[in-house]
Amino acid sequence: MAVDFSPEPSVAELAQRTSAFVRDVVLPEEQQYAGVAAAGGDAMRERLQSAAREAGLFAPHVGPEFGGLGLDMRGRALVFEEAGWSLFGPLALNVAAPDEGNMHLLERVASAAQKERYLRPLASGEVRSCFAMTEPAPGAGSDPAALTTRAVRVPGGWRIDGRKWFITGADGAAFTICFARTTGEPGDRGGATMFLVDADNPGLKVVRHINTLDEALYGGHCEVVFDNCVVPDEAVLGEVDEGFAYAQVRLGPARMTHCMRWLGIARRAQAIAVERAAERRLFGSRLGELGMVQGMIADSEIDIAAARALTLQACWELDHDRSAGQSTGIAKAFTAEAVWRVVDRSLQICGSLGVSGDVLLSRFLREVRPFRIYDGPTETHKWAIAKRAVGRQVRAMEGRA
Incomplete structure (x- = not known):
């Protein structure tokens, strides 16, 4: 089967309109305010989402039956990267984490009734959500099997007890998808279940x-x-004890959409650095004519192109329902490090201007650094990548024996 990364004309046009929208509507908000809270939090989000809706750009990843544009993963890669040109761009299009990943999971796993109750208002931007899997040590983190939060059966439903940590978007979320152990003990590879828990519980x-x-x-x-969080039986998302399988439904695509969005910021940082290199004169020439600066710019161009290619390859495999664990792990590990390198180089090229608040590079540096940890640290992905590679070789050798 041929691998084709060429976008459909309609997707390319949508990406162009997204690019213009982000530059014309979203960037002024980002440049005016230091962060989401300073910009008004949900009030800012709702304002930008209303503008994106009017522009026909809202929820490009969700199926048309829930008000979205129904893009596949490769289509999302193009559009999400353009949205990611601004830190506020994904919020505007309703493609920011954790909501975007939760929409993907609900669309794939939820019952019809759950989709109406949770997915539809989430896709429309009426509410926000969160995904509660990570726990304080020694609980679930890089190793989800360490899950300690437990759900036990009670009359008419389940009682959930546990502590979660680093739950993005929890303050103000209308509901959470809680990952809890229903059978087995911490360290067991199975026995987890996902529950939909309303915020007013x-x-x-x-x-x-x-x-x-x-x-x-x-x-x-x-x-x-x-x-003592009691939920009814209909709060179970999917099947009991299938939570680890459903986590993979969410996590692989979510890692790729993180890569897409942060590639937008890497491109923006590179654009700032290249502009500075072209205009700044010192030591008798343009900054961009100095060999060391040229090397840094070239390395960033290579990092951006390679990260995009790896992300598209993983997206193609996901679109074709292939086992994409290796490709998504490779893309995530490489892109997280590459984006950091691009932003860091860009700041270095700009010197004191880069450190200042007159351009946003120092802010970008703070924002992209955690991506090397979020959705699995680079080291964890490398361990898994090597384990799969060695496992393939062992199986091949045993097959020849």
Whole structure:
């Protein structure tokens, strides 16, 4: 089967309109305010989403039956990258984490009734959501099997007890998708279930905001407690004990959409650096005529192109229902490091201007640094990539024996 990364004309046109919208409508908001909270939080989000809706750009990843444009993963790559040119762009199009990943999961796994109750208002921008999987040590983190939050059967439903940590968007979310152990013990590779928990459940409490390096995601990164949190049977998302399988439905595509969005910021940082290199004169020539600066610019061009190609390859595999664990892991590990390198080089090229607030490179640097940890640290992905490669060789050798 041929691999074709050429976008459909309609997708290319949508990406062009997204690019213009982000530059004309979103950038002024980003440049005026230091972060989401300073810009008004949900009020800013709703204002920008209304503008995106009027422009015909809203929810490009969701099926038309839920008000979206129904793009496949390759189509999303083009559009999400253009949205990512601004830190506020994904918020405007309703393609920011964690909502975008939750919409994908709900569309794939939820029952018809759950889609009407949770997916439709989420896709329309009426509400926000969060995904509660990560726990304080020694609980689930890079190793989801360490899951300690537990759900037990009670008459008419389930009782969830546990503590979650670093739950993005929890403050102000209308509901959470909670990942809890229903069978087995921490360390077991199975036995998890996903539950839809409404924010007004008295057993669900947002304990605190965690102070973090990044500030571009609304609702913060929060610590959340489930304490005698009782939910009905219809709160189970999918099937009982199938949570680990459903996590892969969400996490692979979500890692790629993170790559898409951060590629937009990498391109923007590179554009700032190249403009500075072309206009700044010192030592008798343009900055961009100095060999060391040329090398940095070339390395960033290579990083951006390679990250985009790896992301598109993984998206093609996801679109064709292939087992994309290796390709998504490779793309995520490479892109997270590449985006950091591009932004860091861009700041270095711009010197004191890059460190200043007159351009946003220092802010970009703070925002992209956590991506090397979020959705799996680079080291965890490399371990898994190597494990798969060695496993293939072992199976081949045993087959020849």
